[in-house]
Amino acid sequence: AAGVIQSPRHLIKEKRETATLKCYPIPRHDTVYWYQQGPGQDPQFLISFYEKMQSDKGSIPDRFSAQQFSDYHSELNMSSLELGDSALYFCASRETSGSADTQYFGPGTRLTVL
Amino acid sequence: AQKITQTQPGMFVQEKEAVTLDCTYDTSDQSYGLFWYKQPSSGEMIFLIYQGSYDEQNATEGRYSLNFQKARKSANLVISASQLGDSAMYFCAMRELHTGRRALTFGSGTRLQVQP
Numbered sequence: 001a002a003g004v005i006q007s008p009r010h011l012i013k014e015k016r017e018t019a020t021l022k023c024y025p026i027p028r029h030d031t032v033y034w035y036q037q038g039p040g041q042d043p044q045f046l047i048s049f050y051e052k053m054q055s056d057k058g059s060i061p062d063r064f065s066a067q068q069f070s071d072y073h074s075e076l077n078m079s080s081l082e083l084g085d086s087a088l089y090f091c092a093s094r095e096t097s098g099s100a101d102t103q104y105f106g107p108g109t110r111l112t113v114l
Numbered sequence: 115a116q117k118i119t120q121t122q123p124g125m126f127v128q129e130k131e132a133v134t135l136d137c138t139y140d141t142s143d144q145s146y147g148l149f150w151y152k153q154p155s156s157g158e159m160i161f162l163i164y165q166g167s168y169d170e171q172n173a174t175e176g177r178y179s180l181n182f183q184k185a186r187k188s189a190n191l192v193i194s195a196s197q198l199g200d201s202a203m204y205f206c207a208m209r210e211l212h213t214g215r216r217a218l219t220f221g222s223g224t225r226l227q228v229q230p
Contacts, residue, residue: 033217033218035217035218042205042220042221042222042223043159043205043218043220044220045217045218045219048216048217055216056216056217058217088157090159092159092218101147101164101166101209101211102149102161102164103149103161103209103218104161105151105158105159105160105161106158107157107158108157108158108159110157
């Protein structure tokens with residue numbers, strides 16, 4: 001079965017640089033969520049999109065922005081990177097019209113800021 | 115206020131034995147979903163099991179079952195016949211359907227180690 005695809009899997013950046021993380025949801029899934037998991041922490045919700053519109057916003061810094069495109073893939077743009085942004089970034093997708101309420105996670109992008 | 119509480123930072127279990135991972139939750143929403151995810155050391159987040167607040171039967175998925183006690187607001191994960199590959203971090207999560215955020219709220223996790 002198709003899964004959520006995230007790219008890149010690993011990313012190393014310097015402070016104050018920018019980064020773009022990509023997410024390709026499971027086919028027919030119309031909702032995408034982004035989560036940030038710091039070392040030893042539980043995942044924290046950043047932002048979500050439904051049918052290409054922002055549907056909810058969590059603890060996403062103003063330096064970050066995201067969007068969902070017409071093919072339902074999503075990108076998380078991160079600017080002015082800080083050391084504290086080093087984390088595992090997950091994308092999850094869900095089929096809103098389906099009977100199941102489950103969010104399926106991608107493998108994550110591990111971002112290291114030096 | 116913390117919505118999901120996992121009081122066991124770490125658990126040990128012998129191979130082939132059953133283990134229960136505790137999870138309590140807090141919500142004023144009548145309609146919500148409860149989830150368990152497994153995170154191995156490789157980092158991916160693997161969905162295990164789901165329980166809806168209106169489901170009368172406890173959810174089961176293979177060796178995983180969810181002991182749902184609505185009045186106590188608990189949703190414990192039971193893993194039967196533990197295997198070495200079950201060693202991982204386990205997260206309990208909740209999604210409120212009518213109030214609050216529709217994204218998942220996670221507990222702090224329980225690290226399970228299965229011993230041979």
